[in-house]
Amino acid sequence: MDEKLAKKLRILADAAKYDASCASSGAPKRKAGPGELGSTTGAGICHAYTPDGRCVSLLKILLTNYCLFDCAYCVNRRSSNVRRAKFSVDEVVTLTLEFYKRNYIEGLFLSSGIIRSPDYTMELMLRVVKALRRDHGFRGYIHLKTIPEASPWLIEQAGLWADRLSINLELPTEKSLEQLAPEKDAASIRDAMGQMHDRIAEAREEKRRFSPAGQSTQMIVGADATTDAQVLNASATLYRDYDLKRVYYSAFSPIPDASTVLPLKAPPLLRESRLYQADWLLRYYGFQVEEIASGGENGMLDLEVDPKLAWALKNRHLFPVDVNRAEREMLLRVPGLGARAVDRIVQARRHTTLRLDDVARLTSGLKRARPFLVAADHHPQKRLDREDLRRRLIEKPEQLRLFA
């Protein structure tokens, strides 16, 4: 690989790293046919982890970090003095194929700063994707960032070639968007998301391919005054209206040559991780935003305990729950019990009566679950009402595992 290309790669990978939505999941399983390269596995694969604990799955790069927009939170905004570079279409194709052949990556995640016009930029991105699919028989994963300001026919094409499309909302309220991303417009973002949603649903029904891994988005946390409840409400709306596969949360992190209008401090990583946990509760545990928010104070989540535990501590009258008898819905609300553990409990108790030892074999969160559970040989008695229950259950910070 020649020097010049390697240098560009450094610049354009660095410029893309603040986007967290890099999973390679959700695509239907695919294999390479004769003469083709690449496959998809369904769940996706992380090929490496960087020392920030994040997964490297796709070649995540910008086509260029030149940009006409001036989004305050972004390292690539036109008013920043970072080093700029631009890939040619062929360079991106080569990098993707050569990295893929060495088993470094699952595929490509292509995004771009806006140059000349949104249409022009999006057309360039489409040329990369078409070259990979049509000229090189590439069957690996492709995630394409959609530019909502581009003409609608470009979105119509993007989904035919990509496995996943996404538009980053970045800021959950229209007001913040106006202040911090003056060229962006909430209405065109919604229109584009709606257009993708309709096409994805139609294609699924007609058994055709159109962004088969759905669409996702990202919101930045900690760049503005938005509360967790507002963020989660935005997510709930997005999941409901556009059937989003995932909402990613990205703790606002110091960037080189940052704008003066934004806070320069350590990224709120713990807050980000609590939001991911809350997001899970929304999607898989039957929680409403209000319930999750009620676990914290003033619309902010409790940072010391996970959101399910925070909710349970404030709703102790609903516990303890009997593992051998309770409905699945209620078991899902027990702190420390994941959805998988609940399924295994429900499966096992059809054949046997569960004791605490049995439960221990079905979940790794027994410590948190114990005070809230009744098993054949266990009842928490007064422990559930103890004043210091919360303090006893607070995780030590280093035990926190980040989702993203």
Add this chain to the structure above:
Amino acid sequence: MTLHRITLNDGADLDGFRRAVRRLIADELAPQHVIFTITDEPDLFGHESEGEAPPVSLPRALGDMIGLVVCHRNPERYALLYQLVWRVLNGERELLDIPSDPLVHRLDLMARAVRRDLHKMHAFLRFRRVGGEHLERFVAWFEPEHFILEAAAPFFVDRFRSIEWSILTPLGSLHWDRETLVLGPSACREDAPTEDGFEAGWLGYYESVFNPARVNPKAMRAEMPKKYWRNLPESAAIAGLIQTAPQRVEQMIEQESTMPTKRKPERALDAMWDQEPKSLSALNAVIAEAGPLVPGATQAVFGEGPAHADIVFVGEQPGDQEDLQGRPFVGPAGKLLTKALKEAGIDRDKVYLTNAVKHFKFEQRGHRRIHSKPTAGEVKHYRPWLMKELALIRPKLIVALGATAVLALTGKQTPISRSRGRAMFGDVNGYITVHPSYLLRLPDEDTKRQAYEAFVADLSHIRDLAKADLKTGELPLAAE
């Protein structure tokens, strides 16, 4: 009772274990009377001599579990599996549904460890390129924890079908020549290449995606344990990245933001928003560049006619002839339309003819390409272009020929029989009638003639409507 000894081959001896289970079950030997030993001298005992016992039918989940657990390194694996098999066949058929059972739990953990090892092999194996410029061959060295080489193979074949590769491990090797997979002997690290032209680039990429403000080595090690590092080229960067992270963050926070050095961007910004195609030819260039949104077509077939025609006719999609000639309405249906237009007193050259979908979609039957109807979703893929086309022409009247055109113009499915006649498409006056190909498909001559007359009557009506001075939303009385 004496102990019965079963000897199995080193590695994941699924066949040997299966044979043993059949024999043991046929002989009704309970687990406590059996010991399993493992040899690295294959086939020493000539399994065949004992004769095959009848197959044993096991629940599918158990079969899957056996397939995974035999790959585990633990020498107890066969004994544990046989205990499970014995219990399932002796009154505990549903044992696997009880994940809290200690034996099931233990085997579950073993199966999970094997699955994880497989997953990590798929993830962390790195190929290096060998050979000259033309012969492309890739070789990888990997050290799996369990006996998973064969189980891991299908993933690599499915993914890297079009290239030649070898995977070398201390427990055997795999070789793929783009057609067949060959299992080979164990290898050592020295047999694998030590460098690759893209590795420095990959290392640079790995360093660049790391965000020093989020440093969290523990989370990294949970997913990428140290034991894998020595075969990962990028691990060379880890120590340095962690070490310099705090200082890099500090720098970013302390650094005052600088003034933008660029000239004022106003001109570029104005130009940026001026991206819409401004003429039909500019739009057509965009369509041509896009390529078919439904597979198969030779070329895009654009609309045809005066750029500001009073009437636009919207059909369904180009047919075989249109696709070859690159012009709309030149096939049999188009000829019929031309004839009917003439009879209704409409000059084909003065109106604009186009299609909802710009590419031919067909099924190949022998030498013939049979028209196949675009799906609703496909029609919608083309809709933004049609809308732009109409916006550029700004006709007085839009005529939808057939149901697909109605769908494209309104976004809704409506049968022609119910909507035939005048309509509104957005704020433009419209008219709905049948597609001329419908007339061609009618079986008997009488109906055909009647339908054709009705079609010509519609067209005459359309002619009068277009002549009348239409104001938006206001329609003159039908000229009977």
